[in-house]
Every structure is written in C-alpha cells, then in structure tokens.
Amino acid sequence: MVARTNKTGKSSMTASALADPVREASEPSSLLARFGSERALSMDCGVALDQWQIAYQTYGALNAARSNAVLVCHALTGDQHVANRNPVTGKPGWWEVLIGAGKPIDTDRFFVICSNVVGGCLGSTGPASVNPLTGKAYGLDFPLLTIRDMVRAQAHLVDHLGIDSLFAVIGGSMGGMQVLQWASSYPERVFAAMPLATGARHSAQNIAFHEVGRQAVMADPDWRGGRYLDENTRPAKGLSVARMGAHITYLSEAALHRKFGRNLQDRDARTFSFDADFQVESYLRHQGSSFVERFDANSYLYLTRAMDYFDLAADHGGSLAKAFAGSKTRFCVASFTSDWLFPTPDSRAIVHALNASGASVSFVELESDKGHDAFLLDEPQLFATLRGFIGSAARARGLDADGSGVRP
Amino acid sequence: MVARTNKTGKSSMTASALADPVREASEPSSLLARFGSERALSMDCGVALDQWQIAYQTYGALNAARSNAVLVCHALTGDQHVANRNPVTGKPGWWEVLIGAGKPIDTDRFFVICSNVVGGCLGSTGPASVNPLTGKAYGLDFPLLTIRDMVRAQAHLVDHLGIDSLFAVIGGSMGGMQVLQWASSYPERVFAAMPLATGARHSAQNIAFHEVGRQAVMADPDWRGGRYLDENTRPAKGLSVARMGAHITYLSEAALHRKFGRNLQDRDARTFSFDADFQVESYLRHQGSSFVERFDANSYLYLTRAMDYFDLAADHGGSLAKAFAGSKTRFCVASFTSDWLFPTPDSRAIVHALNASGASVSFVELESDKGHDAFLLDEPQLFATLRGFIGSAARARGLDADGSGVRP
Numbered sequence: 005m006v007a008r009t010n011k012t013g014k015s016s017m018t019a020s021a022l023a024d025p026v027r028e029a030s031e032p033s034s035l036l037a038r039f040g041s042e043r044a045l046s047m048d049c050g051v052a053l054d055q056w057q058i059a060y061q062t063y064g065a066l067n068a069a070r071s072n073a074v075l076v077c078h079a080l081t082g083d084q085h086v087a088n089r090n091p092v093t094g095k096p097g098w099w100e101v102l103i104g105a106g107k108p109i110d111t112d113r114f115f116v117i118c119s120n121v122v123g124g125c126l127g128s129t130g131p132a133s134v135n136p137l138t139g140k141a142y143g144l145d146f147p148l149l150t151i152r153d154m155v156r157a158q159a160h161l162v163d164h165l166g167i168d169s170l171f172a173v174i175g176g177s178m179g180g181m182q183v184l185q186w187a188s189s190y191p192e193r194v195f196a197a198m199p200l201a202t203g204a205r206h207s208a209q210n211i212a213f214h215e216v217g218r219q220a221v222m223a224d225p226d227w228r229g230g231r232y233l234d235e236n237t238r239p240a241k242g243l244s245v246a247r248m249g250a251h252i253t254y255l256s257e258a259a260l261h262r263k264f265g266r267n268l269q270d271r272d273a274r275t276f277s278f279d280a281d282f283q284v285e286s287y288l289r290h291q292g293s294s295f296v297e298r299f300d301a302n303s304y305l306y307l308t309r310a311m312d313y314f315d316l317a318a319d320h321g322g323s324l325a326k327a328f329a330g331s332k333t334r335f336c337v338a339s340f341t342s343d344w345l346f347p348t349p350d351s352r353a354i355v356h357a358l359n360a361s362g363a364s365v366s367f368v369e370l371e372s373d374k375g376h377d378a379f380l381l382d383e384p385q386l387f388a389t390l391r392g393f394i395g396s397a398a399r400a401r402g403l404d405a406d407g408s409g410v411r412p
Numbered sequence: 413m414v415a416r417t418n419k420t421g422k423s424s425m426t427a428s429a430l431a432d433p434v435r436e437a438s439e440p441s442s443l444l445a446r447f448g449s450e451r452a453l454s455m456d457c458g459v460a461l462d463q464w465q466i467a468y469q470t471y472g473a474l475n476a477a478r479s480n481a482v483l484v485c486h487a488l489t490g491d492q493h494v495a496n497r498n499p500v501t502g503k504p505g506w507w508e509v510l511i512g513a514g515k516p517i518d519t520d521r522f523f524v525i526c527s528n529v530v531g532g533c534l535g536s537t538g539p540a541s542v543n544p545l546t547g548k549a550y551g552l553d554f555p556l557l558t559i560r561d562m563v564r565a566q567a568h569l570v571d572h573l574g575i576d577s578l579f580a581v582i583g584g585s586m587g588g589m590q591v592l593q594w595a596s597s598y599p600e601r602v603f604a605a606m607p608l609a610t611g612a613r614h615s616a617q618n619i620a621f622h623e624v625g626r627q628a629v630m631a632d633p634d635w636r637g638g639r640y641l642d643e644n645t646r647p648a649k650g651l652s653v654a655r656m657g658a659h660i661t662y663l664s665e666a667a668l669h670r671k672f673g674r675n676l677q678d679r680d681a682r683t684f685s686f687d688a689d690f691q692v693e694s695y696l697r698h699q700g701s702s703f704v705e706r707f708d709a710n711s712y713l714y715l716t717r718a719m720d721y722f723d724l725a726a727d728h729g730g731s732l733a734k735a736f737a738g739s740k741t742r743f744c745v746a747s748f749t750s751d752w753l754f755p756t757p758d759s760r761a762i763v764h765a766l767n768a769s770g771a772s773v774s775f776v777e778l779e780s781d782k783g784h785d786a787f788l789l790d791e792p793q794l795f796a797t798l799r800g801f802i803g804s805a806a807r808a809r810g811l812d813a814d815g816s817g818v819r820p
Contacts, residue, residue, distance in 0.1 A: 148684035208674065211674070215688075215692070216656045219656060223628075223652075244627070248620075248624045248627060249657050261615060274721055278626065285623045292627070318674075347665075
C-alpha cells in the first residue's frame with residue numbers, strides 16, 4: 005500500500021523487510037499491554053477508554069529492587085523504537101546516540117522503557133486504531149487528548165510492569181512536556197526528571213505553526229473528513245506540506261545556511277521553473293514525502309493539538325511553581341541557544357518555578373547552531389551534562405554501577 | 413464570483429462597490445501603460461514580452477524640472493494602491509501612514525509613483541493576464557521572472573512618464589529588493605534609495621518557507637496544474653494555508669504573545685475539538701481566507717520564486733560591493749530588531765557592501781517587537797528617520813519645500 009523508493013528513485017532492496025505502518029497501528033512489532041474496563045483510561049475531555057492498548061519497547065533488565073527503570077518519552081513524531089531498528093523505516097532508533105550499552109543512558113545499568121504515546125500511530129490506541137464500537141478506524145471519533153492523558157496511560161503501563169517508582173523520566177520537546185507532567189502528576193514516582201528543549205506551555209507562535217499544519221492536512225480532499233482509512237485514500241500532499249513547514253521550525257537559520265545556503269540541487273544554473281532548484285527545497289520535499297510513508301495524518305492532528313493545549317501553570321491556578329509544590333524530584337533542564345521553537349526563556353520559566361517551589365534543579369543552556377532538533381543529535385555537551393546528572397542521581401538512589409539496587 | 417462576507421458573516425453593504433479581482437488583473441481601476449514590441453520587456457529567463465502592460469497610481473504633481481518623483485516598490489502581496497482606497501478590498505492604501513499630504517513622503521512636495529509589479533495580479537502583466545497568443549490566462553505559461561525583470565518594467569514606466577532621474581526609490585521586503593536592484597541597474601537614475609527590512613539575497617530559511625507555501629498551493633487539486641482560471645476553480649484552501657504560514661513569518665513571537673498569547677476565542681474553555689479555540693488560530697484563519705479573496709495563486713508562486721532567485725552579489729561575481737561600484741546614490745537602510753525574516757545582519761551586509769563601494773549610506777536598526785511587518789506600520793522612529801533622510805536628500809537635490817526644482 006505504501007510505495008517506497010530510495011533516494012535514486014529505484015525500489016529499495018530492503019522494502020519487503022519493512023513493516024506496514026497501517027498494520028503497526030493495531031498490531032505493532034513491539035511489546036504490547038492491553039487494558040480493559042478495570043484499567044479504563046480516564047481522559048481530560050471526560051471520556052474513559054475501556055478498551056485500549058499501549059505499545060512499548062524495553063532495553064536492559066529491571067533490577068531486583070525494581071528501582072532502575074528509566075522512562076523515555078518521545079516527541080511529536082517519534083515512537084517507542086528509541087534504541088532498536090525501526091520496523092517501519094528500517095532506520096536506527098531515534099535516540100540510539102544516547103541510549104545503549106555504555107551510553108549516557110546505559111542499558112547495562114538501567115531498565116529503559118519507551119512507549120508509543122496514546123494518540124500515536126505505532127501501536128498505542130489512537131485515531132488510526134480500530135474503534136471497538138464500530139469495527140472501523142476511530143478517525144475523528146477518537147477523543148481529543150492531552151499531554152496529561154498520555155502520561156496517565158504511561159502510568160498504567162508502569163503499574164503493569166510492576167514498577168512503583170521510576171528512577172528517571174527523560175524526553176525532549178513534546179517528550180519534555182510529558183516529563184514535566186509526570187513530575188507534576190506523580191512526584192513520588194519520579195526520582196529524577198530530565199525535560200529537554202521544551203516548555204511548560206505552548207507559545208502563541210507554536211500554536212500558530214501547528215494550526216497551519218492541521219489546516220494543510222484538512223485542506224487535502226483525500227483527508228475525507230478524517231475517514232481516509234475507511235475510504236482507502238491518504239492525505240499525503242497535505243500531510244507532506246504540514247511536515248515541510250514544521251521541519252523548518254526544528255532547525256535554525258544558521259543550520260540551514262550552513263547545510264544548504266543558496267546551493268543549487270544537481271544543476272549549474274536556475275531553471276526558471278518551479279522545480280526544486282535549491283538544495284533546501286529538495287531536502288524539504290524529501291522530508292515531507294518520507295514522513296507521510298510512516299505517519300498517520302489524524303495522529304498528527306491529535307498530537308499537535310495536545311501540545312497546543314499543554315499549559316501546566318493553567319492547570320494549577322496560573323502558578324507553575326504550584327505544579328511542582330513539595331516535589332522531591334531532582335530536575336535537569338536543558339535548552340539550546342539556537343532553538344527558536346522552545347527558546348531558552350521557556351526553560352528558564354521552568355527553572356524559576358522549580359526554584360520557587362524549592363525543588364532541586366540543574367539548568368544548562370547548550371551552545372549549538374542546530375536548532376530545536378539538537379536534542380536528538382550527537383551533542384557531546386548534552387551527553388556530558390546528562391552523564392553527570394544521571395551518575396549523581398544514581399548514587400543518591402543507591403544504584404550500583406551495574407544497576408543493582410542496594411538501597412531501594 | 414468571489415464571495416465576500418463581513419466579520420459577522422452577513423453580506424457586506426459595501427460589497428457591491430468592490431472591484432472583481434479577476435477583472436482587475438486585466439482591466440485595473442488604475443492608470444495603465446501598455447507597451448508593444450517597440451518597448452518589449454526583456455526578461456532574465458530569455459523571453460521577451462512584446463505585449464505587456466503596467467498598472468500604476470500617482471499622487472502629487474511632477475515639477476517642471478521633473479526632479480521630484482518618488483517611486484514606491486511594493487512587497488510580495490502589495491499593489492499599486494499605496495495611498496488610496498484599495499478597489500478590491502475597500503481598505504485604505506497599504507502605506508497611507510507614510511505617504512500623503514504632510515506625511516514623511518509628502519505628496520504636496522513629491523510626485524509619488526507606485527506600480528503593480530510585473531508578475532502581480534492587479535493590472536500589470538502576470539500569470540493571471542490573458543496570453544495574447546492563446547486568448548486564455550497565461551497560468552504557468554507565463555515566464556518565470558526575477559526582481560530585475562520587475563525593475564526593468566518599472567524603468568519602462570518611468571521612461572513613459574518622461575522622467576529621467578528619480579528623486580527616490582523606496583520599498584520594504586520584496587520592495588526593498590527592487591530598491592537595491594534599481595540602485596544597482598540604474599545608479600544614475602536614482603538620487604536616493606531607501607531599502608527597508610530587506611536583504612540583498614533570500615536566505616535558505618526564507619526559500620524554505622516560500623517552498624512550503626508553493627507546495628501548499630500546488631497540492632490543492634483546484635489549482636489544476638495552474639489552469640484554474642480557465643477551469644473556473646480556485647485553489648483557495650491551498651493558497652490560504654500558504655498565507656497562514658507566511659503570515660507567521662511577518663510577525664514575531666513577542667508580538668503574537670502580546671496580541672494573543674494563549675487566549676481563547678469567544679469561549680471560556682477548550683472545546684476538545686479542532687475548532688479555532690485559540691485567538692491566534694482564528695486570526696490566522698481570517699488572514700488566510702481574506703487573502704484568497706484578493707490575490708491570484710499563480711502570482712503568489714511567481715513572486716515568491718522571484719524573491720528566492722534574488723541574489724544581487726551572485727549577479728556581480730559574488731561581490732555585493734561590485735553591485736554598487738561607483739554609485740552616487742545616497743542610501744538609507746533600516747531594519748527592525750524583531751524582524752526574523754530579514755534580520756538586521758541582512759541589512760548590515762548591504763551597508764558593508766555600500767561602504768566598501770564608497771557609497772553614501774545611513775543605517776538604522778529600529779527597536780520594535782512587531783516583526784517584519786513593522787515597516788508597514790505607524791513606527792514613529794522609522795518616520796523620523798525617513799523625514800530626516802528625505803529632507804536632507806531634497807536639499808541636496810535642490811528641491812524647494814513645495815517640491816519645485818530650482819536646481820534640477
């Protein structure tokens with residue numbers, strides 16, 4: 005159903021080994037926890053899902069004291085395949101630079117869990133899942149969800165795994181929002197929290213960019229009012245435009261200038277046409293077209309909306325400090341100088357609130373010209389910061405170097 | 413053909429007084445200069461238009477010495493109606509704050525000319541015009557054009573008006589690109605030049621944003637490969653998405669935060685739907701829908717492309733200073749602190765090149781949180797700067813306070 009070509013336009017030899025993303029939405033190539041009415045998911049919109057599932061991956065081993073679990077929260081278009089080959093794209097896990105044996109999040113030491121968010125499209129219940137009431141994909145009948153709903157679902161999963169308290173929760177961007185929500189909703193269950201390149205609320209400009217993306221998807225007649233899965237169409241053009249626009253916000257002007265500048269793509273002169281004359285155009289088109297092969301358009305609508313709705317202070321009478329009142333969690337907050345999607349002032353606001361609430365917090369603004377996406381990249385300064393913070397927190401938690409918990 | 417409603421959704425009483433934009437594309441409510449093969453427009457792409465026209469407005473009176481003419485160059489979606497009610501929208505002219513009797517560009521003193529750019533859609537020849545070879549709208553058969561082509565066309569108009577040398581050329585954004593091109597192509601015809609909120613080349617990030625907008629238009633099936641005028645459709649959804657995305661880049665995060673923040677639109681709580689819950693969403697949707705009522709989608713493609721192609725240094729062996737070598741023109745360059753589309757370094761690069769070429773230049777970076785669009789707004793600092801510069805230049809030109817030229 006999904007056509008795949010490599011960069012030269014020829015069929016890829018490995019295409020047959022890749023999983024069908026539509027199938028992954030219901031029957032993922034992952035561990036899977038299914039929940040029924042005894043574990044209904046109560047959502048902020050007032051709906052309770054009483055048949056739902058969460059797809060996840062784990063790495064490393066849970067120690068006897070069950071005290072070495074690290075929950076990794078993914079960003080808007082991420083998934084649970086944080087440290088293994090992605091079954092849909094065939095690419096390495098999205099944070100393999102950070103997570104693995106001997107890496108800053110050391111799987112020889114920690115039990116790492118990463119789940120697909122509820123509302124996502126890689127196996128956790130979302131708009132691409134089958135609605136048990138109709139036997140068809142939910143589409144827009146899926147209830148609007150919030151970051152808190154995602155975190156509630158993860159808490160059910162952590163219960164399911166028999167873990168009372170997480171050693172750490174880490175994530176960037178939308179993943180960082182989940183980290184903040186975890187620390188606020190379940191402070192006693194989070195020993196250490198690492199919200200990276202994120203904010204405690206989505207800014208007006210970020211809402212604006214998301215709205216443009218949603219309108220691009222909805223403008224595509226193949227979106228069919230959200231029923232494209234039933235009608236066997238795909239709003240590929242609209243979703244591609246949405247991704248192209250969003251992708252610009254993940255980079256920085258400096259990075260785009262350095263990578264592409266005004267260089268022409270495989271040609272010596274301008275063509276005086278609407279072809280992708282410039283490398284940056286060709287690159288963006290590729291970002292758009294590869295995204296639509298792996299991501300569900302309705303999930304994109306739901307997850308962007310959840311980010312827009314996120315405002316942790318508003319949930320606490322307008323005071324962000326109240327969201328963390330009495331917290332014993334240790335925080336490590338990091339931002340990047342060239343990130344204009346979640347600029348440093350967003351992180352500073354978190355740090356100020358944590359200070360006001362008396363929580364323990366380290367904060368670092370990292371020098372990088374790579375924009376928002378820097379948190380996903382091989383950034384030695386970030387890794388050094390995280391190694392130091394994690395090492396210190398592990399000692400405080402009484403975790404030995406091999407992850408065994410002497411003092412749970 | 414174009415449905416118009418006012419903000420309350422009721423038909424506007426003044427709708428019948430508004431001009432049809434499709435008609436305006438060929439038969440504008442403006443002054444009009446028509447040119448034939450004796451005045452063919454030679455374009456950078458190699459094509460020569462031998463039947464073409466340019467729509468323009470003038471304000472004030474040309475003095476006897478023909479030395480008091482000010483050419484105003486409009487931005488991407490502007491037009492010739494700089495200081496009069498716009499016949500299509502019914503709104504005031506787009507720069508009435510700056511241009512008029514007693515204003516910084518004083519129509520009691522200067523003869524102000526503003527023409528619709530070639531490639532535009534309000535009466536100058538462009539993709540919405542009738543192709544004399546086919547009797548149908550050009551659509552994508554219109555040749556790709558450049559900023560230099562726009563300026564060549566304006567030079568024909570200035571000849572047609574019997575003006576040898578312009579007292580000043582002024583414009584912001586794409587208008588500023590034209591100012592720079594005028595000063596480079598016809599230095600002896602430009603006494604003073606005011607390029608505002610602009611750059612000597614379009615950055616990779618700006619090309620990227622434009623490409624997203626073009627892809628949004630082309631993704632709309634009602635675009636019909638550019639033949640929508642013949643097929644009586646309009647790519648309204650695609651063009652609206654393009655405008656929404658572009659509009660964000662014209663503002664600033666600070667301005668969006670100040671104007672809208674996370675305020676909800678006419679409701680007390682989130683609706684848990686994809687309605688425009690937030691004011692910023694409602695505002696952007698309005699920007700999109702009002703734009704498509706007045707602007708031609710193919711013109712949008714052509715003009716964004718012309719901006720992307722603009723690189724004045726590249727036309728001079730990579731040296732921007734060479735573009736202005738030996739220039740006697742006086743320049744006034746201005747940028748705004750919160751403009752991230754044409755940030756201050758873009759203006760500084762122009763100033764450095766002018767310094768290197770020995771030209772006379774004043775430069776000011778103006779404090780504003782209003783983003784790129786600040787150049788269109790009532791900015792007292794900008795107006796004071798322009799008044800000072802224009803006054804000094806007029807004295808140097810030998811223009812009396814009433815605009816009469818004692819020493820042409």
